[in-house]
Amino acid sequence: MRSLIVALAASAVAVRAYDNNAPYSKLPPMGWSSWVALGPGADHPVFDFCDEGSVRRAIDAFVSDDLGLYAAGYRHFHLDDCWANHERTPAGDLIPDTTNFPNGLTPVIDYAHSKGLAFGLYTSGGIFTCVGLRPGSEGHWSQDADSFASWGVDWVKMDWCNHGFEDPKTTYPLMSKALNASKRHIHFNMCEWGDENPWEWGDPIAQSWRMHGDHVGTWESTAKVIAASAAIPRQYSGRPYGWNDMDMLETGNGLRAAHANGKESNMTDDEWRTEFSMWAISASPLVVTTPIMNCTNESPHPANYCNVSLVQQESLSPCIEGYSFGCNLNGSMWTSEGCRGEFTCNGYSTLCDQDGSGQHLCECGNVTKCVPYITPLQREILLNTEVIAVNQDVTPQGAPVTPGDLSIWARNLTGGDIAVALYNPQAAAVNMTVSFAALGWTTGATVSVRDLWKHADMGYFKGSYGPVSVPTHATVMLRLTQHS
Numbered sequence: 001m002r003s004l005i006v007a008l009a010a011s012a013v014a015v016r017a018y019d020n021n022a023p024y025s026k027l028p029p030m031g032w033s034s035w036v037a038l039g040p041g042a043d044h045p046v047f048d049f050c051d052e053g054s055v056r057r058a059i060d061a062f063v064s065d066d067l068g069l070y071a072a073g074y075r076h077f078h079l080d081d082c083w084a085n086h087e088r089t090p091a092g093d094l095i096p097d098t099t100n101f102p103n104g105l106t107p108v109i110d111y112a113h114s115k116g117l118a119f120g121l122y123t124s125g126g127i128f129t130c131v132g133l134r135p136g137s138e139g140h141w142s143q144d145a146d147s148f149a150s151w152g153v154d155w156v157k158m159d160w161c162n163h164g165f166e167d168p169k170t171t172y173p174l175m176s177k178a179l180n181a182s183k184r185h186i187h188f189n190m191c192e193w194g195d196e197n198p199w200e201w202g203d204p205i206a207q208s209w210r211m212h213g214d215h216v217g218t219w220e221s222t223a224k225v226i227a228a229s230a231a232i233p234r235q236y237s238g239r240p241y242g243w244n245d246m247d248m249l250e251t252g253n254g255l256r257a258a259h260a261n262g263k264e265s266n267m268t269d270d271e272w273r274t275e276f277s278m279w280a281i282s283a284s285p286l287v288v289t290t291p292i293m294n295c296t297n298e299s300p301h302p303a304n305y306c307n308v309s310l311v312q313q314e315s316l317s318p319c320i321e322g323y324s325f326g327c328n329l330n331g332s333m334w335t336s337e338g339c340r341g342e343f344t345c346n347g348y349s350t351l352c353d354q355d356g357s358g359q360h361l362c363e364c365g366n367v368t369k370c371v372p373y374i375t376p377l378q379r380e381i382l383l384n385t386e387v388i389a390v391n392q393d394v395t396p397q398g399a400p401v402t403p404g405d406l407s408i409w410a411r412n413l414t415g416g417d418i419a420v421a422l423y424n425p426q427a428a429a430v431n432m433t434v435s436f437a438a439l440g441w442t443t444g445a446t447v448s449v450r451d452l453w454k455h456a457d458m459g460y461f462k463g464s465y466g467p468v469s470v471p472t473h474a475t476v477m478l479r480l481t482q483h484s
C-alpha cells in the first residue's frame with residue numbers, strides 16, 4: 001500500500017515538471033563547474049577563468065579513472081561567466097572569447113561529448129553578465145539560444161545581473177521558449193537567486209532553479225542555504241526535471257581554489273561533509289567547483305631556435321613544410337593555406353587548428369602537463385556513492401521532519417527506505433534521537449540503520465535510533481530500512 005502511494009505520488013508530480021529530455025536532468029544533475037577551479041597553464045586557479053587549454057585539460061581530468069568522478073556518476077561539465085567574447089559580432093551574435101578560444105567552443109564541446117559528458121554554458125538575462133561584464137542575452141533570446149544549440153550545448157544557466165526593472169517571471173520564459181524552439185534538448189537552469197520563489201513558477205519553463213543567492217565555502221553561507229532549503233513549502237519540493245538548486249558545492253576548497261565573490265573557502269572537514277549531506281538530501285544538483293588537477297609548465301625550447309613537424313593533419317588542404325607550415329626565427333610557428341593539425345614544435349606537442357586560410361601563429365612550446373588530483377577529503381566526500389544515492393532519486397526532496405526544527409531531516413526514497421540527516425548547526429555537540437513514528441512508520445517497526453559516512457551497519461532498532469552525539473556543524477547521514 002505504501003509503495004503504491006509513493007508510486008502514484010511520483011507519477012502525479014512527474015507530469016508537472018518540464019520534461020524536455022535534456023541529458024542527465026531527470027535526477028539532480030551531477031557535475032563540475034569552472035567557477036573557482038581553472039587557471040591558464042600551471043597557475044593558481046583564477047576566479048571565473050577558462051580557455052581552450054585549461055578546458056581540455058579539465059575534461060581529461062574529469063573523466064580520468066584516477067579521479068573517479070565519472071565512475072561516481074558525475075556527467076555535467078559547466079563553464080561559468082568566463083567564456084564569452086566581450087563584443088558580439090556585427091550581426092549581433094554571441095561568440096566565444098577570441099583570445100582564449102581562438103578555435104571557438106565547438107572543438108572543446110565535441111571533446112566533452114566524445115568523453116560522455118554534457119556541456120553547460122552561462123549567460124545572463126540582462127545586458128551584461130555578472131562578473132565578466134560580457135554580453136548578456138537580453139533582447140537576443142532566440143539568437144543566443146540558436147547559437148548554444150548549434151554549438152552542441154546541453155545546459156544553460158541564466159543569471160540575473162544588469163537587467164533594469166524586468167520581472168524574472170516574464171523574462172525567464174522568453175529564454176525557455178527560445179531554447180525549446182532551437183530544437184536541441186537543453187537543460188535550463190534559472191539563476192535569479194530564489195528572490196521570486198522560483199519553485200512556484202519554474203516548473204513549466206526550467207529543469208532547475210537556484211533557490212538562494214550565491215553559495216560560498218564559508219559556514220555562514222552554508223548554514224543560510226540549508227535554512228532556506230528547509231523553508232521551501234513541501235508542495236514545491238524538487239521533482240524529476242525540476243530541481244531546487246542550492247548552487248555549486250565548494251567541497252574541500254581552501255587555498256587550492258580561487259576565492260568566490262571575494263570569500264576564501266575555509267570550512268572544517270565536518271562542515272564540508274555537512275555541505276554535501278544537506279545538498280544530497282535536499283535533492284539539489286551536485287555541481288562541484290574545485291581544481292581537479294595539478295599542473296606544471298614545461299618551458300619552451302630557448303628562443304631563436306625552432307623545428308617543427310606534422311604529427312597528424314586535421315584539414316583537407318595539404319600540409320607541406322616550408323610552404324604551408326614552418327618556423328619563425330623567434331621560436332614560434334606558423335601555418336597557412338588552411339593547414340591545420342597537430343605538430344611537434346621544438347619537441348613539444350602543439351595543436352594548430354584555427355579555422356580559415358590566412359596565416360596563423362601557433363604556440364610553440366609552453367606545454368602544460370597536468371595530473372588529475374583532488375585531496376583525500378574531497379575524494380572521501382565527492383565519491384561517497386551512498387550519500388550520492390540519497391541524492392539521485394526521483395522522490396520529493398528531503399525536509400525537516402518537524403517543520404521549523406532544522407535538526408532532523410528525512411527524504412523518502414524509491415523502494416521504501418528513508419534517508420535521514422541529523423544536522424547540527426549549533427556551536428556545540430548535540431544529542432539527537434530519530435523517532436520512527438515521526439517518519440511515518442508504525443511504532444512497532446523493526447528498522448535497520450546504516451551510517452553513510454562511517455559506511456557501517458549500526459544494527460536493528462525498534463521505536464527510535466539514538467541518542468547520537470552530533471559534533472558542532474556536523475551531519476550524521478543515515479539510511480533506514482523497515483523490516484516489519
Ligand SMILES: *[C@@H]1O[C@H](CO)[C@@H](O)[C@H](O)[C@H]1NC(C)=O
Nearest residue numbers: 019020021180183184185186
Ligand atoms: C519543447 O517543449 C515540449 C513541451 O514541454 C517538450 O515536450 C519538448 O521536449 C521540448 N523540446 C525541446 C527541444 O526542448
Ligand SMILES: *[C@@H]1O[C@H](CO)[C@@H](O)[C@H](O)[C@H]1NC(C)=O
Nearest residue numbers: 218219262263264265266267
Ligand atoms: C572564513 O572566511 C570568511 C571570509 O572569507 C571569514 O569571514 C570567516 O571568519 C572565516 N572563518 C574561519 C573559521 O576562519
Ligand SMILES: *[C@@H]1O[C@H](CO)[C@@H](O)[C@H](O)[C@H]1NC(C)=O
Nearest residue numbers: 256293294295371372373374
Ligand atoms: C598536488 O598538489 C598538492 C598540493 O597542492 C599535493 O599535496 C599533492 O601531492 C599533489 N599531487 C600530485 C599527484 O602531484
Ligand SMILES: *[C@@H]1O[C@H](CO)[C@@H](O)[C@H](O)[C@H]1NC(C)=O
Nearest residue numbers: 327328329330331332333361
Ligand atoms: C615571432 O615572429 C613572428 C614573425 O616572424 C611574429 O609575428 C610573432 O609575433 C613573434 N612572436 C613573438 C612571441 O615574438
Ligand SMILES: *[C@@H]1O[C@H](CO)[C@@H](O)[C@H](O)[C@H]1NC(C)=O
Nearest residue numbers: 301306307308345346347348
Ligand atoms: C628538434 O628539436 C628537438 C627539441 O628541441 C630536438 O631534440 C631535435 O634534435 C631537433 N631536431 C632537429 C632536426 O633539429
Ligand SMILES: *[C@@H]1O[C@H](CO)[C@@H](O)[C@H](O)[C@H]1NC(C)=O
Nearest residue numbers: 041297298299300363366367
Ligand atoms: C610560457 O611560460 C612562461 C613561464 O611559465 C610564462 O612566463 C609565459 O607567459 C608563457 N607563455 C605563454 C604564451 O603562455
Ligand SMILES: *[C@@H]1O[C@H](CO)[C@@H](O)[C@H](O)[C@H]1NC(C)=O
Nearest residue numbers: 396397398399410411412440
Ligand atoms: C514520506 O512519505 C510519507 C507518506 O508515506 C509522508 O507522510 C511524509 O511526509 C514523507 N516525508 C517526506 C520528508 O517527504
Ligand SMILES: *[C@@H]1O[C@H](CO)[C@@H](O)[C@H](O)[C@H]1NC(C)=O
Nearest residue numbers: 428429430431432467468469
Ligand atoms: C549526550 O549523551 C551522552 C550519553 O548518552 C551524555 O554523556 C552527553 O553528556 C550528552 N551530550 C549532550 C550535549 O547532551
